[in-house]
Amino acid sequence: xxxxxxxxxxxxxxxxxxxxxxxxxxxxxxxxxxxxxxxxxxxxxxxxxxxxxxxxxxxxxxxxxxxxxxxxxxxxxxxxxxxxxxxxxxxxxxxxxxxxxxxxxxxxxxxxxxxxxxxxxxxxxxxxxxxxxxxxxxxxxxxxxxxxxxxxxxxxxxxxxxxxxxxxxxxxxxxxxxxxxxxxxxxxxxxxxxxxxxxxxxxxxxxxxxxxxxxxxxxxxxxxxxxxx
Amino acid sequence: xxxxxxxxxxxxxxxxxxxxxxxxxxxxxxxxxxxxxxxxxxxxxxxxxxxxxxxxxxxxxxxxxxxxxxxxxxxxxxxxxxxxxxxxxxxxxxxxxxxxxxxxxxxxxxxxxxxxxxxxxxxxxxxxxxxxxxxxxxxxxxxxxxxxxxxxxxxxxxxxxxxxxxxxxxxxxxxxxxxxxxxxxxxxxxxxxxxxxxxxxxxxxxxxxxxxxxxxxxxxxxxxxxxxxxxxxxxxxxxxxxxxxxxxxxxxxxxxxxxxxxxxxxxxxxxxxxxxxxxxxxxxxxxxxxxxxxxxxxxxxxxxxxxxxxxxxxxxxxxxxxxxxxxxxxxxxxxxxxxxxxxxxxxxxxxxxxxxxxxxxxxxxxxxxxxxxxxxxxxxxxxxxxxxxxxxxxxxxxxxxxxxxxxxxxxxxxxxxxxxxxxxxxxxxxxxxxxxxxxxxxxxxxxxxxxxxxxxxxxxxxxxxxxxxxxxx
Numbered sequence: 001x002x003x004x005x006x007x008x009x010x011x012x013x014x015x016x017x018x019x020x021x022x023x024x025x026x027x028x029x030x031x032x033x034x035x036x037x038x039x040x041x042x043x044x045x046x047x048x049x050x051x052x053x054x055x056x057x058x059x060x061x062x063x064x065x066x067x068x069x070x071x072x073x074x075x076x077x078x079x080x081x082x083x084x085x086x087x088x089x090x091x092x093x094x095x096x097x098x099x100x101x102x103x104x105x106x107x108x109x110x111x112x113x114x115x116x117x118x119x120x121x122x123x124x125x126x127x128x129x130x131x132x133x134x135x136x137x138x139x140x141x142x143x144x145x146x147x148x149x150x151x152x153x154x155x156x157x158x159x160x161x162x163x164x165x166x167x168x169x170x171x172x173x174x175x176x177x178x179x180x181x182x183x184x185x186x187x188x189x190x191x192x193x194x195x196x197x198x199x200x201x202x203x204x205x206x207x208x209x210x211x212x213x214x215x216x217x218x219x220x221x222x223x224x225x226x227x228x229x
Numbered sequence: 230x231x232x233x234x235x236x237x238x239x240x241x242x243x244x245x246x247x248x249x250x251x252x253x254x255x256x257x258x259x260x261x262x263x264x265x266x267x268x269x270x271x272x273x274x275x276x277x278x279x280x281x282x283x284x285x286x287x288x289x290x291x292x293x294x295x296x297x298x299x300x301x302x303x304x305x306x307x308x309x310x311x312x313x314x315x316x317x318x319x320x321x322x323x324x325x326x327x328x329x330x331x332x333x334x335x336x337x338x339x340x341x342x343x344x345x346x347x348x349x350x351x352x353x354x355x356x357x358x359x360x361x362x363x364x365x366x367x368x369x370x371x372x373x374x375x376x377x378x379x380x381x382x383x384x385x386x387x388x389x390x391x392x393x394x395x396x397x398x399x400x401x402x403x404x405x406x407x408x409x410x411x412x413x414x415x416x417x418x419x420x421x422x423x424x425x426x427x428x429x430x431x432x433x434x435x436x437x438x439x440x441x442x443x444x445x446x447x448x449x450x451x452x453x454x455x456x457x458x459x460x461x462x463x464x465x466x467x468x469x470x471x472x473x474x475x476x477x478x479x480x481x482x483x484x485x486x487x488x489x490x491x492x493x494x495x496x497x498x499x500x501x502x503x504x505x506x507x508x509x510x511x512x513x514x515x516x517x518x519x520x521x522x523x524x525x526x527x528x529x530x531x532x533x534x535x536x537x538x539x540x541x542x543x544x545x546x547x548x549x550x551x552x553x554x555x556x557x558x559x560x561x562x563x564x565x566x567x568x569x570x571x572x573x574x575x576x577x578x579x580x581x582x583x584x585x586x587x588x589x590x591x592x593x594x595x596x597x598x599x600x601x602x603x604x605x606x607x608x609x610x611x612x613x614x615x616x617x618x619x620x621x622x623x624x625x626x627x628x629x630x631x632x633x634x635x636x637x638x639x640x641x642x643x644x645x646x647x648x649x650x651x652x653x654x655x656x657x658x659x660x661x662x663x664x665x666x667x668x669x670x671x672x673x674x675x676x677x678x679x680x681x682x683x684x685x686x687x688x689x690x691x692x693x694x695x696x697x698x699x700x701x702x
Contacts, residue, residue: 031644031680031682032680032682033619033700034617034618034619034682034683034700034701034702035681035682035702037618037619037702038618038701038702039702041618041702051554052558054561062622063621063622063623065619065700066617066618066619066620066621066699066700067591067619067620067621067622068618068619069589069616069617069618069619069620069699070577070579070588070589070591070604071585071588071589071607071616071620072614072616072617072618072619072620072699072701073577073618074604074605074606074616075606075607075608075614075615075616075618076614076618076702079604080577080579080589080604081576081577081604083576083577084558084562084574084575084576084594085574085575085576085577085591086565086569086573086574086575087569087573087575088569088573093569096568097565097568097569100561100564100565100568101561101565104557104558104560104561105557106553106554106555106557106558106561107558107561161680161681162680162681162682162683162702163681164649164677164679164680164681165650165677165681167649171611171612171613172613172650172652172677173613173614173650173652173675173677173683173701174613174614175613175614175701175702176681177702178681196702198608198613198614199610199611
């Protein structure tokens, strides 16, 4: 079951949209944690439809990157009442809670926010998450801060950074992301500038011209793609 | 022989039987006692440890009745109304308590009577007796006045007046007594005579319902413990279902054969009575205990008690998917709360204020109450978000630098960011009625740097200081 993101080139690359009931990964470029948070929240909201979201974060992440704000979510176009927030001590607890929560079919999506590169988060852990998702078709998002993208069993892997608003725009400051799809298990990868529409609750193409073209035929992206496989 | 410092002098605070027979008494100065018996063996009193030991004995007594109250420094009061027949009658129960405690190495005195004060008097002067209802007045009459456990001045006054026994005191007119010693003393006297009752104030809250299972042979294996919990949960569910109620808090109490006791509680967001749910939550709790349940020589009694009982409406689950979904979510919340603690699984609630950090609260999801307040969007349709997605609980101080050519830089966490866009100010005044000292109003700015990162800054105070309060997506 695939859910269209709304951004046409990305949907084309994903063969119709983001798949439900699997594990997706979003890596934040260093210093772009808030952008990655927004991007993940957007993906999770799309995939969850009207169901509730569980956001698992580590205790210190509120100090380091800021607490997820209810008014911020509301402005972003996500009803804060839909969100459950779980604070845990370490990554091991986060994964245990996520595995537990993924068995609850009433949830739409589970976001696991992990900072750095904890030992416990290895191939085995991501395999376990993937299996847990598949049973009840709950989608898992692993949101990673302060770490380089690494191998896992995720369906897709995104590298996200904030993109500038168009210069001299009257109404600037919409959530715009430079999203780099570095791995896609069932299709091509790509790199796009995606804007989250807070009113419609979907991603769209930006008005500004600098949309990056499909990259699989460009040498740099091809090399990266080869590395990710 | 134990000694403690009272009124700046070392006085005897506890004496054993042999010391009593040699003429020593509680309250005597140590120097006097030493003068009488130079070979005295003295130990310093340790009140905190004594109190701890008494609580542990009270815990042990919990197996006979949940109404256990601490009485003074070395007494326990048990209300066994309606419980005695479970242990073969009042005399048998009293003997069992006394003998078990004696076997554990304690010096015990105990008695049973219609009122707590009478029971206390008989325990001191007629160890091991059970007073039939209505016989208190007759039985207590020959006891000395000290049996009433009144303060030293009153007892002394009685003795001066020639009233040596409780019977003599009781024979005086009540009005005289009240005029001389106050109504409180008369109330105590009446209770000692078996009139009127004063409820105990139990040490622990009394559960609404409880079921328990005792074992002739202590059990230690995990399967038997689980099976017992399940059958107790089913029995409790029957009671709750008949009354249309569910419990918000369940406590399993494990009484170990050697007297140790362990309480394990789970809490639920909605009133629950489903045995499968209860069983699952207990399993979760037992699996994640930091110090696991230690059966030792085995448990000889397991009790499951329900408290915070509320009316549980029975919803027809299968017809409406959204009800199922709600139940699933609340079960998940309970499970996560059982595992990680209820203050760790949170849900958002709006607050009626425009101060950014107070406009919402993350409250434990188990205790969320429906509110009338609505979430209100600040932006017009088509506008960019007006509030950041991530908010710092403590705003970070930042510095704004202006370069020679007029471009501005923002220095946050030791990194400089060039300011590309800026919008503001949005003035947010602090609510003067909330703070003793008025807080300065804040002027908020939305700022975007050269890389597209969007920040929410404010300046406040005199001279103005800049803070970074949040980051936009």
